[in-house]
Amino acid sequence: MPNRLPARDLEQLSAYMDGQLDLRRRTELEARMKTDPILAAALGELRTTQAILRRAPQRRAPRNFTLSPAMLGAKTQTISAWNNLRLVSAVATILLVVVFAGDLWANNQLGLAASATSVAEEAPQTLMMPEPAMKESETTTPEFAGDAAGEAQPFALEIERVAQEQPAPFDLRVFILDYARLLELGLMAIAAAAALLAWRRRHNKA
Amino acid sequence: MEGIGLSMDEVQLIQAAQGGDLDAFNRLVLTYQNLAFNVAWRLLGDDAAEDATQDAFIAAYRSIHRFRGGSFKAWLLRIVTNGCYDELRRRQRRPQTPLEPDPADENQADPSWLADPGEGPQELAERAELNTAIQRCLSQLEPEFRAAVILVDVQGLDYGEAAHALKRPLGTVKSRLARARARLQNCLQGFAELLPDRFRLNMQEP
Numbered sequence: 001m002p003n004r005l006p007a008r009d010l011e012q013l014s015a016y017m018d019g020q021l022d023l024r025r026r027t028e029l030e031a032r033m034k035t036d037p038i039l040a041a042a043l044g045e046l047r048t049t050q051a052i053l054r055r056a057p058q059r060r061a062p063r064n065f066t067l068s069p070a071m072l073g074a075k076t077q078t079i080s081a082w083n084n085l086r087l088v089s090a091v092a093t094i095l096l097v098v099v100f101a102g103d104l105w106a107n108n109q110l111g112l113a114a115s116a117t118s119v120a121e122e123a124p125q126t127l128m129m130p131e132p133a134m135k136e137s138e139t140t141t142p143e144f145a146g147d148a149a150g151e152a153q154p155f156a157l158e159i160e161r162v163a164q165e166q167p168a169p170f171d172l173r174v175f176i177l178d179y180a181r182l183l184e185l186g187l188m189a190i191a192a193a194a195a196l197l198a199w200r201r202r203h204n205k206a
Numbered sequence: 207m208e209g210i211g212l213s214m215d216e217v218q219l220i221q222a223a224q225g226g227d228l229d230a231f232n233r234l235v236l237t238y239q240n241l242a243f244n245v246a247w248r249l250l251g252d253d254a255a256e257d258a259t260q261d262a263f264i265a266a267y268r269s270i271h272r273f274r275g276g277s278f279k280a281w282l283l284r285i286v287t288n289g290c291y292d293e294l295r296r297r298q299r300r301p302q303t304p305l306e307p308d309p310a311d312e313n314q315a316d317p318s319w320l321a322d323p324g325e326g327p328q329e330l331a332e333r334a335e336l337n338t339a340i341q342r343c344l345s346q347l348e349p350e351f352r353a354a355v356i357l358v359d360v361q362g363l364d365y366g367e368a369a370h371a372l373k374r375p376l377g378t379v380k381s382r383l384a385r386a387r388a389r390l391q392n393c394l395q396g397f398a399e400l401l402p403d404r405f406r407l408n409m410q411e412p
Contacts, residue, residue: 007385014384018358020365049391053359056340057333061243062256065263066232072264 005042013043017050085198092191096184103180106173113173220278223270231267238279239263241361242286248356249290251345258293262286280363280370287353287371294349339397343390351386354379359387 005013012029015021021029033040216237222230242262247255262285273281340360344352350372357368358379369379 005388007381010388011381011384014387015380018365020380045391046387049387049394050359052336052394053340053355053390054362055336056248056360057337058240058244059247061239061259064236065239065243065260066235067228067263067267069228072228072267 005039009039010042013039013046017043017046085194089191089194089198092187092194096187096191099176099180099183099187102176103184106176106180109173110177216278220270220273223267224273228267231270234278234282235263238282241279242282245283245286245353245356245361246290248341248344248360249287249349249352250293251341254293255290258289259286262289265289277367277370280367283357283363283367283371284373287357290353291349335397339394343393343397346393347386347389350374351382351389354382355386355390358383 012021012025016026016029029039033043216234219230219233223234239259243255243259246258246262249255250258262282266282266285269285344356347355353372354368357363357371358365363371365376365379368383369376372379374382
């Protein structure tokens with residue numbers, strides 16, 4: 001019968017049975033029960049149900065659950081291994097994000113620098129070259145051009161040789177670009193392996 | 207455990223356990239192990255309750271430094287019920303153990319644990335049937351409803367302790383309890399012939 005009662009009445013009856021209603025609500029409910037036999041019968045049935053549940057047999061604990069240092073140690077080891085794997089996975093993922101962001105940043109910086117350099121290199125040559133010279137160079141005959149190239153070539157080779165002898169200054173952006181892919185792959189592998197191991201450990205435990 | 211005086215009350219035992227005294231904690235285990243085991247057993251319905259109880263005590267020892275007073279019983283039962291919820295969730299993900307009591311389960315088939323020295327075979331059989339009816343009906347409730355009714359009606363906690371153990375507001379506990387009782391009453395009607403006469407619910411339609 002309680003199942004057919006409105007939820008509010010059911011809650012009130014249940015709380016009334018446990019002495020959990022305040023004086024006003026208790027008085028109201030008692031007055032209603034005097035005139036509503038269904039409500040009164042529902043209270044009786046709830047009381048019977050509660051009496052059955054209170055008679056539910058209690059089992060004795062099948063053994064003592066006292067703890068020993070060895071039990072705590074074994075459990076610590078399992079928990080700490082699981083926690084360590086989770087930590088490794090989380091750290092590797094964070095580092096992966098950092099490296100990836102650094103990679104994007106370095107790419108962006110070098111791209112800007114390269115475009116700025118090419119603009120800077122092209123602009124003075126075009127602007128500083130006198131007009132007649134330009135025309136002259138445009139109108140140079142092939143035989144004269146061959147002579148000019150012959151003179152310029154040793155000079156260019158010399159510059160290249162000197163440039164190779166001097167070590168290039170350390171550039172973080174170049175360094176990141178050189179190693180970013182490798183780092184990203186490594187971190188991805190570590191994060192995935194740690195997550196997989198952690199999941200397997202938890203799965204096996206379950 | 208020899209070092210612990212018998213006069214040591216619960217507060218002192220808790221304080222000692224918070225300071226890392228495992229013997230003091232084990233005294234608390236001995237006090238509450240039957241209660242913790244019975245809650246786990248009623249929630250899980252089988253012998254997985256033994257592992258759940260042990261794990262709960264290990265977890266309680268590890269986190270006892272976070273206990274800030276109030277009812278230790280309710281605090282401990284919160285750990286027990288949370289552990290049981292985890293186990294039930296695991297079963298839902300990997301359904302291999304039936305939620306309903308297994309008739310082949312030795313505790314169902316052999317009710318020797320129910321035996322009371324002063325009881326005859328008739329009373330023992332009655333209690334076994336009562337237990338079967340209760341456990342079957344409890345197993346049909348959702349875990350949160352089951353936990354509310356187990357704590358209040360089967361184990362006799364007051365509303366405040368149950369609310370603390372379930373980490374739910376008092377109003378939620380009241381509402382769940384009322385609905386759980388109504389559904390249990392409905393279910394127990396199906397076992398009317400198994401219940402002792404004094405507990406037979408009125409099955410007549412109004």
